[in-house]
Amino acid sequence: MPLFExxxxxxxxxxxxxxxxxxxxxxxxxxxxxxxxxxxxxTTVFNLVAGFHQPTRGEVVFRGQNLIGKKPHQIALAGIxxxxxxxxxxxxxxxxxxxxxxAFAGATSDAEAREIAEDxxxxxxxxxxxxxVADKLPIGLRKRLELARSLATRPKLILLDEVMSGLNPxxxxxxxxxxxxxxxDRGISAVAGVEHVMQVVMSISDRVIVLNHGRKIAEGRPEExxxxxxxxxxxxxx
Amino acid sequence: MxxxxxxFIILSIFLLTAPYLFETRYSQHVLIxxxxxxxxxxxxxxxxxxxxxxxxxHAAFFGIGAYSAAILASKTSLSPWLGLALGPVVALPVxxxxxxxxxxxxxxxxxxxxxxxxxxxxxxxxxxxxxxxGAVGVVIRPSVFSxxxxxxxxxxxxxxxxxxxxxxxxxxxxxxxxxxxxxxxxEETAESIGIDTTRYKLIALSLSAxxxxxxxAFYANYxxxxxxxxxxxxxxxxxxxxxxIIGGLGTVPGPVLGAVLLKLSSEVFRNYFEQANLLIYGAxxxxxxxxxPDGLMGGFKKFLTGDxxxxxx
Ligand SMILES: Nc1ncnc2c1ncn2[C@@H]1O[C@H](COP(=O)(O)OP(=O)(O)O)[C@@H](O)[C@H]1O
Ligand SMILES: [Mg+2]
Numbered sequence: 001m002p003l004f005e006x007x008x009x010x011x012x013x014x015x016x017x018x019x020x021x022x023x024x025x026x027x028x029x030x031x032x033x034x035x036x037x038x039x040x041x042x043t044t045v046f047n048l049v050a051g052f053h054q055p056t057r058g059e060v061v062f063r064g065q066n067l068i069g070k071k072p073h074q075i076a077l078a079g080i081x082x083x084x085x086x087x088x089x090x091x092x093x094x095x096x097x098x099x100x101x102x103a104f105a106g107a108t109s110d111a112e113a114r115e116i117a118e119d120x121x122x123x124x125x126x127x128x129x130x131x132x133v134a135d136k137l138p139i140g141l142r143k144r145l146e147l148a149r150s151l152a153t154r155p156k157l158i159l160l161d162e163v164m165s166g167l168n169p170x171x172x173x174x175x176x177x178x179x180x181x182x183x184x185d186r187g188i189s190a191v192a193g194v195e196h197v198m199q200v201v202m203s204i205s206d207r208v209i210v211l212n213h214g215r216k217i218a219e220g221r222p223e224e225x226x227x228x229x230x231x232x233x234x235x236x237x238x
Numbered sequence: 239m240x241x242x243x244x245x246f247i248i249l250s251i252f253l254l255t256a257p258y259l260f261e262t263r264y265s266q267h268v269l270i271x272x273x274x275x276x277x278x279x280x281x282x283x284x285x286x287x288x289x290x291x292x293x294x295x296h297a298a299f300f301g302i303g304a305y306s307a308a309i310l311a312s313k314t315s316l317s318p319w320l321g322l323a324l325g326p327v328v329a330l331p332v333x334x335x336x337x338x339x340x341x342x343x344x345x346x347x348x349x350x351x352x353x354x355x356x357x358x359x360x361x362x363x364x365x366x367x368x369x370x371x372g373a374v375g376v377v378i379r380p381s382v383f384s385x386x387x388x389x390x391x392x393x394x395x396x397x398x399x400x401x402x403x404x405x406x407x408x409x410x411x412x413x414x415x416x417x418x419x420x421x422x423x424x425e426e427t428a429e430s431i432g433i434d435t436t437r438y439k440l441i442a443l444s445l446s447a448x449x450x451x452x453x454x455a456f457y458a459n460y461x462x463x464x465x466x467x468x469x470x471x472x473x474x475x476x477x478x479x480x481x482x483i484i485g486g487l488g489t490v491p492g493p494v495l496g497a498v499l500l501k502l503s504s505e506v507f508r509n510y511f512e513q514a515n516l517l518i519y520g521a522x523x524x525x526x527x528x529x530x531p532d533g534l535m536g537g538f539k540k541f542l543t544g545d546x547x548x549x550x551x
Contacts, residue, residue, distance in 0.1 A: 050430065072429035082430050090423035101420045104413045105432030113413070153431050 001064065003028045003189055004080075004157050009058035011044050011214075018044040020214040022058070026157065031183050031190045031204055033222075036211035037235060042193035043085055044214075046159045049191075050082045051075040062157065077105065081155030083146040085162045085193070089134035090149075096121060096130045098145055102152030116152055123185075124148040124178065140171040147178065151188075158182065160192040164201065179204050202226065210234065253396060257389045266388040270460065272501045273392075273399040274453060279481035279493030280402045281449035286479065287488035288406075288415060289442040290422025291341075294475045295352030298336075298359040299447040301470035302329045303454025305363060308376040308464045318378055321455045329451030330444055332359075337443045341436060344425075353472065360470040375465025378458060391460050398456060402449055406490045418442050422488070473516075480519050484526050486535025495534045 002025035011019040019041045026032050034042050047053040049060050051072040060067040067075055076082075090098050100117040107113035121127050124144055129137070134145060143163060150158055163179070164172050182188045194201050202208070202222040210218040210225060212234040218225050225231055252259075257266050278300070286292050306328045307321020340351040363370045370376065409415040417438050420428040425435045458464050477500075485496025504518050530537030 052426070052429075071434070072426075073432050073434045076430055076432035084427070084430070088424050088427040088430075090420050090427060092423055093419060097416065097419075101416045101428075101433075102431040104416055110413065149427075149431060 002026060003030075003063065004191075005059075005061040006045075006049065007059040007061070009045070009048060009060065010056045011041075011048055011053060012056045018214050019048065019055075022211075022214075022216055024209055024216070024219065026189050026191060028156075029183055029187050029189055030206045031179065031192065032207045032209060033192045033194050033201055033205040034209045034211055035194045035201070035225075038195055039213075040195075040211040041214040042195070042211060043161055045211075046082060046161050046191075046193060049075075049159060050080060076153055076155075079154075079156040080159065081150035081153050081157070082159040083143075083150055083161055083163060085165070087139070087142045087146045089137070089142055089145055091135040092133065094131050094133055095126050095137070095145055095148075098134050098149050099126075099152045102149040106152070106154045116154065120148050120152045123181075124151070125174075139166050140168065143167065143171075143175070144178070151182075155188060157189045157191070160190055162193055162195060164194060165196070176201075176204055253400070257392045263388055266392060268501070268505050270388065270392055270395050271505070272497055273395040274457065275478075275481055275497035275501050276399040276494050277395065277402045277453045278450060278478045279485065279497045280399075280406050280490075281446050281453065282478045283482045283488065283490075283493045284406060284409065284418070284449075285439075285442045285446035287482055287492070288409065288418040288422065289439055290418075290488075291439060291442065292349045292479070293352040293443075293446075294349050294472075294479055295336075295354075295356035296446070296450050296478050297470050297472065297474040298352075298356035299329045299333065299450040300454035300457070300474060301356075301359060301363060301464075301466070302332060303451030304458040304464045304469040305370060305376070305454075306451070307455035307458040308378050309369060311378040311458075312376050318459050321458060322452060325451035325455030326448035329447045333443050333447035334440060336447075337440045341439050341443075353475070356470065356472065356475055360466050363466045363470055371465070373465060373467075375463060375468075376458075378462045380462055391456075395456055395460075398449075398452060403490065403494060405445075405449075410490055414438075414441070419488070477519070480523060484519075484522055484533060486533030489533070489535040492533050492535040499534065 004026040007023050009019055009022040010017070022045065034045065036042055044053065048055050049067070051067065051070050051074070055068065062078060062080060065078065067078065090101060093101070096117060099120050100113060103113040103116040103120070107116055121130060124147065126144065126148055129141065134142070137145060143166065147160070147163060160179070163175055167175060179190060179192065182190055192201070205222050208220065208222050208225045209216055210231050217230050217234060218228045256269055260266060260269060278296070282293065282296050303325030306324045307318055310316060310321045310324055311318035336355050340348055340355065343351050364372055417428070417433050420433055421435050421438055428435050454469060457469065481496035481500050482493045484500065485494065486492025500519060500522065507518055526533060
């Protein structure tokens with residue numbers, strides 16, 4: 001049984017079909033990328049899985065449990081973390097407090113939460129910014145904090161919506177390293193939504209799913225997908 | 239740390255001996271008022287400051303507490319002090335119902351809903367004459383602390399005020415406090431990390447409403463009279479909010495400073511003109527917004543430490 005499974009997932013916004021009959025699976029410890037041009041439906045998939053939108057049709061199954069109809073906080077507690085494409089830091093709180101809040105959700109005691117927060121602070125190399133107020137961080141660091149806060153809830157699966165966008169080359173290199181370590185050091189599965197196909201993204205993905213106009217047009221290992229004619233057309237036009 | 243401890247000791251001695259330092263009945267009365275508003279401002283701050291849900295309807299809970307105590311005392315031979323327990327007990331279910339309705343709304347719509355709810359409570363008190371005496375109100379016979387001695391009242395409200403501030407301090411360092419702040423900063427983010435935002439808003443409202451009702455019950459016992467214009471006016475709700483905002487929203491000492499400053503200054507100026515309250519509050523509010531956008535607490539902090547909350551790395 002896969003860790004995570006989406007079956008026939010469909011979302012209509014009025015007349016627009018944002019996601020159409022999407023089916024895919026994620027195995028334990030696997031990093032899957034969903035790529036597709038702007039408007040392809042990636043963020044909508046994340047919002048459906050995380051309970052922020054209700055699907056028109058379909059199933060989302062995580063560790064054998066159907067998540068449809070559950071509230072976002074229930075899905076988070078079940079073990080699915082998420083980041084937001086437009087980062088949403090807890091603005092008035094410090095970096096450490098942002099992470100601590102996430103840690104409290106999954107911990108059984110005050111002391112345990114603080115321990116988890118310290119661990120995540122170090123894991124994401126945010127120690128030197130511990131007492132900086134989230135609101136005042138530059139975008140690259142906000143993106144990292146977004147990931148750190150979610151990691152503090154100790155998810156089994158994490159949904160990363162455009163973690164690379166807006167980063168400069170050295171920052172995206174760091175982000176790639178971090179995502180690799182999620183899988184290698186922590187055994188966390190990830191689904192990463194990525195608009196621009198970058199070599200670096202391909203290098204971290206065990207598998208790539210290509211969305212266009214809400215439909216899956218290709219799926220496979222990164223090098224296979226990169227050669228796919230339909231994918232090339234979707235990105236480059238006719 | 240040592241300075242803090244010293245300040246704490248001096249403050250404790252002052253609070254414990256205050257009614258003997260200020261022996262006139264009027265100054266004792268002012269002390270009691272200040273502590274009453276410390277309690278109200280701090281209780282409001284749990285919901286408005288920590289959780290970011292700006293209620294302008296807290297007079298409703300104050301009034302419910304005050305009426306509960308007053309009606310209990312006037313219709314039964316039970317001690318009016320039992321009203322201190324009854325006030326929160328009656329206010330809690332009301333708070334839960336109000337929360338279920340108002341928390342569907344966000345931002346200014348939530349605030350408007352709280353105003354509407356408190357107006358409904360006021361109209362009920364005005365028209366349910368059999369129970370509340372309508373516009374005439376309810377008079378309580380003085381019973382426990384007989385005569386005119388204000389000192390016992392001082393110690394009762396001191397315990398309430400200190401207890402409320404201590405509760406706020408405790409909350410602010412625990413999971414509950416962090417969850418409420420997360421709700422205030424961004425509800426979607428809070429949900430995304432596993433926080434049941436509706437539940438935590440209801441917890442904040444319940445605590446806030448129960449303490450406000452307790453303060454209302456004290457008020458009834460102290461003034462021995464309640465009617466809709468004194469315990470349920472919109473002006474009271476606004477006053478509570480201003481105390482917290484002027485003192486420093488979401489900080490523990492903020493509402494304390496706000497209550498001391500506002501109540502003392504309104505008492506001082508009352509001797510010069512009627513209705514000084516509103517004028518003073520308006521002027522203070524403008525000054526604070528102009529010079530200390532984070533309230534007195536924010537201003538003090540900046541003054542003492544320089545702005546620490548900056549990116550350093
Ligand atoms: N809340 C919404 N209401 C209406 N349309 C939406 C909403 N969210 C997304 N859409 C539409 O759904 C489509 C997919 O959007 P999105 O999932 O954001 O794509 P991506 O993340 O791949 O760029 C777009 O056409 C977008 O305009
Ligand atoms: Mg998107």
